Every structure is written in C-alpha cells, then in structure tokens.
Amino acid sequence: MPRLITHLCLVAAIGLAACGGSQTTNTTPDTPTQPSGPMLREQTSLPIGVALGVGSFEPASSIRYSPQASQLRHLAASEFSSVVAENVMKPEYIHPQEQQYHWNDGDYLVQFAQQNNMRIHGHTLVWHNALPSWMSNYSGNWESMLADHITTIVSHYSDSINSWDVVNEAFLDDGSLRSSIWSSHIPDYLAKAYTLARAADPDADLYYNDYNIEAMPKKLDAVLKMVTDFRTRNIPIDGIGFQMHIDRYWPSTNEIRQAFSRCVAMGLKVRISELDIRMNPNNTATALTPELAEAQRQRYRDVITTYLSTVPAELRGGITVWGLTDALSWTPWYYKIPDWPLLFDANFQRKPAWTGMSEALQATP
Numbered sequence: 001m002p003r004l005i006t007h008l009c010l011v012a013a014i015g016l017a018a019c020g021g022s023q024t025t026n027t028t029p030d031t032p033t034q035p036s037g038p039m040l041r042e043q044t045s046l047p048i049g050v051a052l053g054v055g056s057f058e059p060a061s062s063i064r065y066s067p068q069a070s071q072l073r074h075l076a077a078s079e080f081s082s083v084v085a086e087n088v089m090k091p092e093y094i095h096p097q098e099q100q101y102h103w104n105d106g107d108y109l110v111q112f113a114q115q116n117n118m119r120i121h122g123h124t125l126v127w128h129n130a131l132p133s134w135m136s137n138y139s140g141n142w143e144s145m146l147a148d149h150i151t152t153i154v155s156h157y158s159d160s161i162n163s164w165d166v167v168n169e170a171f172l173d174d175g176s177l178r179s180s181i182w183s184s185h186i187p188d189y190l191a192k193a194y195t196l197a198r199a200a201d202p203d204a205d206l207y208y209n210d211y212n213i214e215a216m217p218k219k220l221d222a223v224l225k226m227v228t229d230f231r232t233r234n235i236p237i238d239g240i241g242f243q244m245h246i247d248r249y250w251p252s253t254n255e256i257r258q259a260f261s262r263c264v265a266m267g268l269k270v271r272i273s274e275l276d277i278r279m280n281p282n283n284t285a286t287a288l289t290p291e292l293a294e295a296q297r298q299r300y301r302d303v304i305t306t307y308l309s310t311v312p313a314e315l316r317g318g319i320t321v322w323g324l325t326d327a328l329s330w331t332p333w334y335y336k337i338p339d340w341p342l343l344f345d346a347n348f349q350r351k352p353a354w355t356g357m358s359e360a361l362q363a364t365p
C-alpha cells in the first residue's frame with residue numbers, strides 16, 4: 001500500500017471563480033452540466049478497466065451483494081472493457097484453507113466479464129498482504145505450497161484471465177527486497193512465482209505490480225534489475241503494473257514519463273493498474289468543489305496523455321481505475337481524510353475527471 005506522502009506545497013487560497021458571461025439575475029448556482037459523450041470503452045481499443053467488489057465481505061462495492069449491485073454492474077459494463085477483482089482473487093479470499101479454494105466469487109466476476117465482452121486481469125497471486133492465517137503460520141514445504149497455490153489458481157482461470165499480477169509490492173521504496181513470508185521461506189521466490197505462473201498458463205501476460213515506482217527511481221531500479229536478472233535466466237515476465245495511487249500534485253507528469261520510458265526501453269508492457277487521483281492530500285477540503293473537480297479533470301487528462309504518448313500501442317497493457325465511484329474508494333478510510341479520487345461520483349454520475357480521461361483517449365490514437 002502506498003505510504004502517506006506529505007506535501008510541503010502551499011495550497012493557494014481558492015478564490016471564488018469570477019462569474020463571467022451571464023447577464024441574467026439567476027441566483028441559483030449553475031449546476032454543472034453532466035459530461036456527455038460515448039462510453040469510455042467505445043472511445044478506444046485500449047483496455048479501460050475498473051476494480052470491482054464482488055464478495056459478501058465488501059457489501060458496499062460488491063456487484064453481487066450490494067443493494068446497488070445492478071447499478072454497479074450496469075455502470076461497469078457500460079463504461080469499461082476490463083475488470084479486476086479489488087479483493088476476491090487475493091490469497092486471503094481465494095485460498096482460505098490449505099486444501100480449500102474459494103472459486104465462487106472469482107467465477108462470478110469472470111462470468112460477468114464474459115457476458116459483457118470484458119477482459120479480466122488477475123490480482124494477485126503473491127503478496128505480503130491479504131494472506132489467510134494458515135499461510136502466515138505455515139510449517140510445511142513452502143516451495144510445494146507456493147507451487148500448489150499458483151498452479152491451482154492460474155490453471156483454474158487459464159481459459160478466462162488474460163493477465164496476472166503474479167507478484168505485488170515485493171520491494172520497499174528504497175529498492176530493498178520487502179521482508180515477507182515469501183522472502184523468509186523461499187529463496188529466489190520471485191523467479192519461482194513467475195516460472196510457475198507461466199507453466200500454468202502459456203498465454204497470459206505476467207506482470208509485476210507496485211506502487212510509487214512512478215516516482216521513486218530507486219524502487220523502479222530494483223524492479224528493472226529483477227527483470228534484467230530474469231531475462232538472463234529465461235524467467236518469464238511480460239510487463240510492469242504501475243498502481244498510480246497518486247494525488248493532484250505528486251508525482252509530476254515528467255517523473256511519470258521517465259518511469260514509463262525506462263520500461264518501454266526494455267520492451268516491457270506497461271499497465272496503469274490501480275489509478276486513483278486524490279484531490280485532498282493535505283486535508284484542506286471537505287467537498288469536491290468545482291475548482292477541485294476542474295483540477296482533477298486536467299490531472300486525469302495529463303496522466304493519461306503521458307501514458308499514451310510515452311508507451312507505444314503494442315506495449316500498452318491498459319488503464320484501470322481502482323474503484324467505480326468515489327463512495328467506494330479505499331482512500332478515505334486508508335488515509336482517514338475525505339477524498340474523491342475516481343471517475344464517477346457517489347450517484348454514479350460522470351465527473352469532470354471522466355471528461356479528462358475521455359479528452360486524453362480521444363486526442364491520442
């Protein structure tokens with residue numbers, strides 16, 4: 001999970017926007033017009049994805065159990081061409097006991113995606129977080145356990161899942177290898193994980209996924225050093241997932257461009273895998289004002305434009321936002337401050353952020 005990044009930048013007083021043009025005496029505030037235009041998935045052949053809740057343990061966001069499940073399914077299928085499970089394909093939920101796999105929720109998401117002609121990205125096979133207790137306390141043969149875990153899951157979905165986050169967040173921001181149950185018990189676990197995933201599915205794109213690699217060169221150094229090592233040993237890996245849990249100020253599009261460029265130079269596919277753009281990192285706002293919404297439109301436009309102008313079409317793994325509406329985002333509870341980081345508001349309405357993505361998609365082939 002991304003660390004709380006404190007910003008020293010001063011937040012300029014937000015002046016009242018001068019009302020220009022209207023000569024009427026209309027006293028009611030202009031209600032912003034609803035962004036209109038074709039669905040995002042109709043604007044590009046690039047996979048435009050969204051993270052979705054599915055399980056009963058995520059009742060607000062679940063496309064299966066939420067009281068708003070039908071609206072969630074409709075919006076997701078209308079606007080997006082790719083899905084990823086926000087949680088149900090993590091070890092904690094899909095492999096709750098050593099001899100027991102829970103397919104039901106993942107299979108529901110796969111069926112939903114297939115019924116709506118959507119790609120499916122698998123998240124995630126190996127992570128230090130969202131682990132079932134039996135795994136954390138395991139005392140058997142760790143390499144056999146890893147092999148069973150990856151082989152069983154990837155084989156189960158080999159006819160439906162197009163790409164996987166094989167390993168998620170294996171490095172710390174300083175570039176050192178994160179200490180985890182995997183690093184502690186399995187020498188060379190990263191290479192073994194990708195080898196096992198490839199053996200289970202010869203066709204799926206295999207990604208390494210992480211946060212802050214778009215802005216911390218030492219962290220990206222470590223990731224690309226791993227890729228270089230893999231290539232000397234014929235260990236398969238196809239791409240890098242940049243989570244992109246960013247905010248209105250950080251990182252700069254130039255930093256993002258430099259990071260993408262390093263992957264492109266190595267012939268790696270690049271996914272924006274978990275995009276959300278927090279607009280209240282300094283906790284100075286209590287609502288998404290029109291000024292903040294406009295700034296968010298520009299930021300979404302600039303980030304997507306940077307991706308499309310830096311990553312050639314054949315290396316674009318797609319763009320996924322990490323949640324359907326602002327009301328379902330993980331950021332307010334994680335950072336403990338209000339925020340509105342996604343493309344749709346709590347009423348399933350397109351925001352100016354949606355327009356920003358649309359503008360970028362339509363401007364860049």
Ligand code: G3I
Binds near residue numbers: 002086087090168274
């Ligand atoms: O509500 C249930 C509770 O009933 C149950 O007892 C408990 C068991 O662990 O789970 C609870 O669900 C919570 C779940 O979200 C659904 O809301 C979990 O506590 C909570 O840890 C989980 O947080 C998820 C987090 O990853 C950790 O897995 C977030 O939804 C999810 O958005 C977040 O996503 C991660 C990516 O996978 C990796 N990159 C960073 C990103 C943001 O942290």
